[in-house]
Amino acid sequence: MMNAQSSANETDQPASREIRIGDRVLPSRFFLAPLAGYTHLAFRTAIRELGGLGLATTDLVHATSLLSKNRKSLELIATNEIDRPLSIQIFGSKPDVLAAAALWLEDHGYTGVDINMGCPMAKVNGQGGGARITCEYDSACELVSRVVNAVKIPVTVKMRLGWDRDKLTAPELAAAFEQLGAAAITIHGRTRAQGFGGSVDMDGIRQVVEAVEKIPVVGNGDVRSVKDAQSMQKTTGCDAIAIGRGAMLDPWLFRRLELASQSKDWDFEPTPDEQVHFLRRHFRLMTGQHEEYSCKLFRKFAGWYGARLGIPEDLENRLRRFDSFDEFESIADEIRLRHGERESTVATALVKVPNGPVERW
Ligand SMILES: Cc1cc2nc3c(=O)[nH]c(=O)nc-3n(C[C@H](O)[C@H](O)[C@H](O)COP(=O)(O)O)c2cc1C
Numbered sequence: 001m002m003n004a005q006s007s008a009n010e011t012d013q014p015a016s017r018e019i020r021i022g023d024r025v026l027p028s029r030f031f032l033a034p035l036a037g038y039t040h041l042a043f044r045t046a047i048r049e050l051g052g053l054g055l056a057t058t059d060l061v062h063a064t065s066l067l068s069k070n071r072k073s074l075e076l077i078a079t080n081e082i083d084r085p086l087s088i089q090i091f092g093s094k095p096d097v098l099a100a101a102a103l104w105l106e107d108h109g110y111t112g113v114d115i116n117m118g119c120p121m122a123k124v125n126g127q128g129g130g131a132r133i134t135c136e137y138d139s140a141c142e143l144v145s146r147v148v149n150a151v152k153i154p155v156t157v158k159m160r161l162g163w164d165r166d167k168l169t170a171p172e173l174a175a176a177f178e179q180l181g182a183a184a185i186t187i188h189g190r191t192r193a194q195g196f197g198g199s200v201d202m203d204g205i206r207q208v209v210e211a212v213e214k215i216p217v218v219g220n221g222d223v224r225s226v227k228d229a230q231s232m233q234k235t236t237g238c239d240a241i242a243i244g245r246g247a248m249l250d251p252w253l254f255r256r257l258e259l260a261s262q263s264k265d266w267d268f269e270p271t272p273d274e275q276v277h278f279l280r281r282h283f284r285l286m287t288g289q290h291e292e293y294s295c296k297l298f299r300k301f302a303g304w305y306g307a308r309l310g311i312p313e314d315l316e317n318r319l320r321r322f323d324s325f326d327e328f329e330s331i332a333d334e335i336r337l338r339h340g341e342r343e344s345t346v347a348t349a350l351v352k353v354p355n356g357p358v359e360r361w
Helices: 041-050 063-067 071-076 095-107 130-135 137-150 170-180 202-211 226-236 245-249 253-261 272-299 313-319 325-337
Strands: 019-021 024-026 030-032 055-062 086-091 113-117 155-162 184-191 217-220 240-243
Touching: 030 253, 041 055, 041 253, 041 272, 055 063, 055 071, 063 071, 063 086, 063 095, 086 095, 095 113, 095 137, 113 130, 113 137, 130 137, 130 155, 137 155, 137 170, 155 170, 155 202, 170 184, 170 202, 184 202, 202 217, 202 226, 217 226, 226 240, 226 253, 240 245, 240 253, 245 253, 272 325, 313 325
Parallel strands: 030 055, 030 240, 055 086, 086 113, 113 155, 155 184, 184 217, 217 240
Antiparallel strands: 019 024
């Protein structure tokens, strides 16, 4: 069944403003999709400061590790008052453990839990987690049911269209998860077998939208611009959009989408000062949490930011290798001086995925 909110979305403008997920009212319909290794507190905060973001979700956090207070897991869920609204994404295959992790999060003041059922990586799938869960209807339902029943806060699920073209399980699962009490579904319009290749299947997303009765469906995959978002909303009827890599390629994308949804001019160009300020701000926020280690963590943003932030390619290369705060500051100073010298507008980032057939990831 087509849900009520989606019919309002079928205009040329992205649907605007608030959206309700369970008892949460989110200020916009444009969400930050989880990107393991990137969507840490610093990135979330820096993006929020630019405006337009409706919801951020953390990197996937292993439920068992969280319950054993593993240091890395605690780092991933670190947050502050500005970092709102936030959902914590958990993964694993054992319903008891996921339910306990969700309860622990609720007891510690978190207001949303997302279950990862989309991760294609072998180390996650091999333990029965991520996309693997969607292959077993009963187990998937049990898992969602146990987590939903363990907490009062809204529980959402993020998944792919299915394992492969022959097993497009998402519509059936989305309908079942809604009946079990899931508050929203995020659907990445690819199968697990596709990894990050091929194109996003809009029709597949639409089938998920049509399979649920009331809960919001969040479309996801390859949205890089206002036009992409408009096209996804129009062709799928999704209620909201989650953007991952597009947020690194254009950190102002959420603001643009919000402006477009209010029929305001969204096609602005941040000034060179604003662009370099964003770069410094993200790094400084990172140092607040990760100290010296930030130099290493920040390097992998270089390829995503280079083209958008007008960073000359030799300086982008230096950003990939720097190892001190002073070096960062001198690179940032030089970027400001030489801003715009860069000719290519194509980002040099490559998503790091293992080589070879997806079965061996
Ligand atoms: C580097 C990387 C890390 C990711 N980590 C997660 C994750 O932790 N949890 C998750 O549900 N999806 C994860 N994803 C998938 C994204 O959330 C998203 O579904 C996918 O990238 C498609 O959306 P996009 O084109 O807007 O990036 C990851 C994707 C990438 C490229």
